[in-house]
Each structure stands twice: as C-alpha cells, then as structure tokens.
Amino acid sequence: MDTKHRILDEALTLFSEKGYANVYVNDIAERVGIKAPSLYKHYKNKQAIFDAIIDEMNNRFMEQAGSLNINGMDPTKDADIYKNMNEESMIELGKSLFLYYLHDDYTKRFRKMLTIEQFHDKDLAAVYQSQYYDMPLSYQGMLLGLMVAQGVLVTDNVPIMTLHFYAPIYLLLTVCDREPKREKEALKTLEEHLRQFDKLYGRTIA
Amino acid sequence: MDTKHRILDEALTLFSEKGYANVYVNDIAERVGIKAPSLYKHYKNKQAIFDAIIDEMNNRFMEQAGSLNINGMDPTKDADIYKNMNEESMIELGKSLFLYYLHDDYTKRFRKMLTIEQFHDKDLAAVYQSQYYDMPLSYQGMLLGLMVAQGVLVTDNVPIMTLHFYAPIYLLLTVCDREPKREKEALKTLEEHLRQFDKLYGRTIA
DNA sequence: ATTATAGGCTAATTCCAATTAGCCGTCAAC
DNA sequence: GTTGACGGCTAATTGGAATTAGCCTATAAT
Numbered sequence: 001m002d003t004k005h006r007i008l009d010e011a012l013t014l015f016s017e018k019g020y021a022n023v024y025v026n027d028i029a030e031r032v033g034i035k036a037p038s039l040y041k042h043y044k045n046k047q048a049i050f051d052a053i054i055d056e057m058n059n060r061f062m063e064q065a066g067s068l069n070i071n072g073m074d075p076t077k078d079a080d081i082y083k084n085m086n087e088e089s090m091i092e093l094g095k096s097l098f099l100y101y102l103h104d105d106y107t108k109r110f111r112k113m114l115t116i117e118q119f120h121d122k123d124l125a126a127v128y129q130s131q132y133y134d135m136p137l138s139y140q141g142m143l144l145g146l147m148v149a150q151g152v153l154v155t156d157n158v159p160i161m162t163l164h165f166y167a168p169i170y171l172l173l174t175v176c177d178r179e180p181k182r183e184k185e186a187l188k189t190l191e192e193h194l195r196q197f198d199k200l201y202g203r204t205i206a
Numbered sequence: 207m208d209t210k211h212r213i214l215d216e217a218l219t220l221f222s223e224k225g226y227a228n229v230y231v232n233d234i235a236e237r238v239g240i241k242a243p244s245l246y247k248h249y250k251n252k253q254a255i256f257d258a259i260i261d262e263m264n265n266r267f268m269e270q271a272g273s274l275n276i277n278g279m280d281p282t283k284d285a286d287i288y289k290n291m292n293e294e295s296m297i298e299l300g301k302s303l304f305l306y307y308l309h310d311d312y313t314k315r316f317r318k319m320l321t322i323e324q325f326h327d328k329d330l331a332a333v334y335q336s337q338y339y340d341m342p343l344s345y346q347g348m349l350l351g352l353m354v355a356q357g358v359l360v361t362d363n364v365p366i367m368t369l370h371f372y373a374p375i376y377l378l379l380t381v382c383d384r385e386p387k388r389e390k391e392a393l394k395t396l397e398e399h400l401r402q403f404d405k406l407y408g409r410t411i412a
Numbered sequence: 413a414t415t416a417t418a419g420g421c422t423a424a425t426t427c428c429a430a431t432t433a434g435c436c437g438t439c440a441a442c
Numbered sequence: 443g444t445t446g447a448c449g450g451c452t453a454a455t456t457g458g459a460a461t462t463a464g465c466c467t468a469t470a471a472t
Contacts, residue, residue, distance in 0.1 A: 003419080017325060021227035024459060034420065040461070041419050116322055118384055119223060125384045133381055160402045163395065167373035175339055178324060178331045189369065196366045200406045209449075230429060240450065246431070247449050 004042045006032050008056060011049045016112035020050055020120075054127070057110050061131070085152045087202060091194040093143070098169050098190055102176055102183070112177055132170065137162050153201045161201055168193045210248045212238050214262060217255050222318035226256055226326075260333070263316050267337070291358045293404045299349070300400040301393075304375050308382055308389070318383055338376065343368050359407045367407055374399045 010031040014023040025046050029036040043049045101107060111132070118128045141162040147153045148161075155161040172186040172193075216237035220229040231252050235242040249255045307313060317338070324334045347368040353359045354367075361367040378392040378399075 019225065019227065019322070019325070021225065022326075025461085026459075035422080036459090037422085037461075037463095038420050046460070112325060116225070116325060119225070119318060119322060120228075129381065129384055129388075133377070157398065157402060160395070160398045163374050163377070163399060164370060164402070164406075167377040168369050171339070171369070171373040171376055175335065178335055182335075189366070192363065192366050193369060196363060196370070200370075231431085232429075241452080242429090243431075243433095243452085244450050252430070 003032065003034065007039060007042055007049060008053055012053050012106075012109050012113060015050070015053070016109040016116070019113075019116040053110075053113075054124075058127075060106075065135070085147050085150060087195075087198045090147070090152070090198055091191070094165070094169065094194040094197075095187075095190065097140075098173065098187075101169075101173055108177070111173075115174075115177070136166050136170075140166055151203060154203055155201055164200075165197055209238065209240070213245060213248055213255060214259055218259050218312075218315050218319060221256070221259070222315040222322070225319075225322040259316075259319075260330075264333075266312075271341075291353050291356060293401075293408060296353070296358070296404055297397070297400040300371070300375065300403075301396065303346075304379065304393075304396055307375075307379055314383070317379075321380075321383070342372050342376075346372055357409060360409055361407055370406075371403055 007028060011023070011028045014027055014031070025039055026036045028049070029039050032039075039049070043052065101111070114124060114128045114131070118124050137159070141158055144153060144162050144165060145158045148155060148158060153161070169190065172190055176183050176186050213234060217229070217234045220233055220237070231245055232242045234255070235245050238245075245255075249258065307317075320330060320334050320337070324330050343365065347364055350359060350368050350371060351364045354361060354364060359367070375396065378396055382389050382392050
C-alpha cells in the first residue's frame with residue numbers, strides 16, 4: 001500500500017479510538033513510519049486527512065449501494081434468492097449482517113469514528129443517519145418485504161417490522177463497539193432476538 | 207445557582223455539543239460570565255470540571271435508581287399501577303419514556319457528551335453501557351414482566367421482549383439527538399412501533 | 413547525462429490553549 | 443475595625459501541537 005493510503009488507514013484507526021482532536025499528526029506519522037512534516041507532502045493539513053477518509057468512505061458506500069441496487073432491483077435474481085427463505089436462512093441473514101458490521105475492519109473503525117464525531121457538523125450527522133438508520137432500514141425493508149411477498153413473513157406494516165428486525169441488531173452492535181468482551185453475550189442475545197422475531201412475524205399463524 | 211455549579215452546567219452544554227477536547231476553558235468561562243483564570247478558583251483544572259460532571263451524574267443516577275427501586279420492589283404499589291394496564295397505557299409508558307429521555311435537558315446533554323466521549327476510557331464506556339443498555343433493559347424488563355404476570359402481555363422470553371420494546375426507542379432517540387428536525391417523524395414511528403409491539407405481544411391471542 | 417519531481421528529514425516557527433502569579437475588593441466573623 | 447477567605451481580574455508563563463522552510467536523495471523522464 002502506498003504511503004498516501006497508509007496515512008488514511010492509520011489515521012482512521014487512531015481517529016476511531018481517540019477522536020480527531022486527540023490524535024496528533026505526530027501519532028499518525030509515527031504509525032506510518034515517517035516524520036510528521038512528511039505528511040504534508042501528501043495532505044495539505046490534518047483536516048485534509050480527515051476529509052479524505054470521509055471521501056473514501058463515501059466512495060465505498062457508492063459502490064456498495066450500486067451493487068446492492070443491481071441486486072435489489074433486479075426481480076429475476078431476487079426471486080431466486082428469497083423464494084425458499086425459511087426460519088434458519090432468515091436467522092443466518094441477521095447473524096451475518098451483524099457479524100459483517102461488527103468485524104469488518106474498515107466498517108468498524110469508520111463507525112466508531114463517526115460515532116465520536118457525529119456532532120461536529122451537519123454533514124457527519126447526515127452520513128451517520130444515512131449509514132446506520134435510513135439505508136439499513138430501506139435496504140432490509142426491501143429484503144423483508146420480499147419475504148412478506150413470498151409469504152415467509154406476515155405483517156401489514158413492513159417498515160415497522162424492519163425496525164423490529166434492525167433496532168436490536170444496532171443496539172447490540174453499539175454494545176460490542178464499546179466493550180468487545182460482551183460479544184459472546186451479544187451474539188447469544190442476537191440469536192434469541194432473531195428466533196423470537198421469526199416467531200412473531202413468521203407464518204406460524206397459517 | 208452558584209458559580210461553581212454554573213460552571214458544570216455550561217461545561218456540560220459545551221462538552222455535549224463539541225466534545226471535551228474542542229471546548230476551551232475560555233469558552234466555559236465566557237458562558238459563565240467570568241474570565242478563564244477565575245475558573246481555577248473553583249476547579250483544579252479542566253479535567254476536574256469534567257470529572258465533577260461525571261460525579262454529579264453518578265449521584266443523580268444513584269438517587270434515581272434508589273427511588274425506582276422503592277417503587278419497583280414494593281409489591282403493593284406495583285399491583286395498583288399495573289393491574290389495569292391496557293394497550294393505551296402501555297403506549298403512554300413508551301411515549302413518556304421516550305419523551306423524557308429526549309427532552310429532559312440534563313439527561314439529553316449528558317447522553318450526547320457520553321456518546322462523544324465513550325471511547326476515551328473504560329469507565330465512560332461502562333457508564334454508557336449501564337445507563338443505556340443494562341439499566342433500561344433490567345428496569346423495563348421488570349415492568350414488562352409485571353404486565354406478563356398480569357396477563358396483559360404474553361411471552362416466554364421477557365428479556366427479549368424487553369429488547370424488542372426498548373431497542374427501537376433507543377434507535378429513535380439517537381436519531382433525534384443527531385437531527386432534532388426528525389423528531390416529529392420519529393414520534394410517529396415510535397407510536398407505530400408501540401402499537402405493533404402491543405399487537406405482537408398483547409393478549410390478542412386469548 | 414541532466415533534470416524535475418516525489419517524498420523523506422531536521423530545524424525552526426507560529427500559534428494557541430491551559431495554567432500560574434500576583435493583585436484587589438467584599439464581606440462575614442471575631 | 444481588622445482579618446482572612448472567597449472569588450474575581452490582568453498579565454505572564456508554559457508547553458505542546460500544527461505547520462513551514464529548506465535541504466537531500468532517488469528515480470524516472472527527456
């Protein structure tokens with residue numbers, strides 16, 4: 001990886017642990033293995049490093065959203081994927097979603113950084129809102145909606161069902177971010193949540 | 207309010223908006239209406255102001271927990287309160303809980319500050335965990351458990367039911383903290399959540 | 413071969429925020 | 443009515459972090 005990119009990587013790690021203001025350009029440089037003034041050959045100043053991280057993340061999101069849309073909007077693929085959805089595969093969906101968010105290194109660091117910095121300006125708040133509220137609800141809402149269409153789940157209010165699916169996942173995620181030792185406990189809770197969710201919304205009534 | 211206390215108050219406001227590191231003792235002093243060096247007549251240094259806020263909050267929590275226990279553990283009072291619990295009063299419970307958390311000035315500022323500073327040290331993480339995960343789940347679990355005992359709600363897993371009750375409330379709260387303009391929307395979602403919760407767990411099966 | 417550029421370094425410089433020093437008025441207690 | 447503590451002020455001082463200046467090497471293009 002070239003220096004320019006390693007700077008972003010190390011900076012993100014530090015920002016996610018201590019927050020922008022508590023990270024010194026010196027710290028970043030040290031991690032990268034260069035001296036602080038050399039950073040300025042790559043970025044105009046400290047703020048520019050932060051901005052570059054946000055930019056990069058936006059790009060990743062774009063790509064991701066793009067690929068999801070292709071999947072999500074193509075009816076032929078969806079039919080195949082969700083036709084024979086059952087309890088177990090729904091639980092797998094929830095778990096893999098959780099574990100991806102939890103362990104994907106980049107995602108995790110970015111989420112923590114955003115958590116710390118979210119009140120600094122409107123833009124960051126908006127990014128957070130989009131990433132951890134609007135997009136998950138709309139994307140998962142689409143998936144769950146498909147399951148409703150398939151008769152796997154039953155409800156007259158998909159958005160709220162989606163909230164019931166996602167909100168516990170989100171809450172458990174924040175718990176693990178704060179204290180990774182609670183991960184095992186959280187996973188157990190997650191599993192129970194998903195089973196209960198399935199009981200509540202599953203076609204058990206039929 | 208005496209100066210010593212006004213300092214804490216203004217500091218909390220600022221910390222909750224910008225985070226500890228981005229608030230200058232100067233800012234605090236200005237708000238209080240004194241000069242920065244005068245702050246040091248009341249607190250040893252900036253960190254001591256922060257610590258005093260945490261202390262004060264801990265005290266409040268103690269009191270609160272104490273009073274809640276008296277209510278919560280006294281079987282005579284509970285019976286009266288939850289005997290004729292119905293859908294509407296359960297929804298009122300959820301809404302008032304949400305609105306209290308959302309609008310109580312002290313609570314709100316403290317929550318935002320804790321959100322920003324939670325990764326700074328173990329202690330703060332623990333406070334957050336306790337305040338926004340463990341305690342709400344155990345306290346609300348007790349209330350909802352009583353309702354189950356009364357036959358108002360039905361489940362074989364009270365903790366998960368409680369998670370289903372609380373997690374959406376928590377999520378919506380973080381949304382409003384970030385963008386207060388979404389409060390109206392959040393309130394609507396909250397109401398739907400509670401109605402749906404009641405449908406799912408209410409004695410509709412009987 | 414020359415030269416320009418990229419990217420590193422050391423040694424300033426600059427700025428700014430936290431804190432200290434030291435002075436002063438007020439007021440309550442003796 | 444003197445005194446001491448409380449709480450305020452102005453004017454340093456300190457210390458540290460960001461950034462700039464200016465130099466050097468390697469390498470890639472002309």
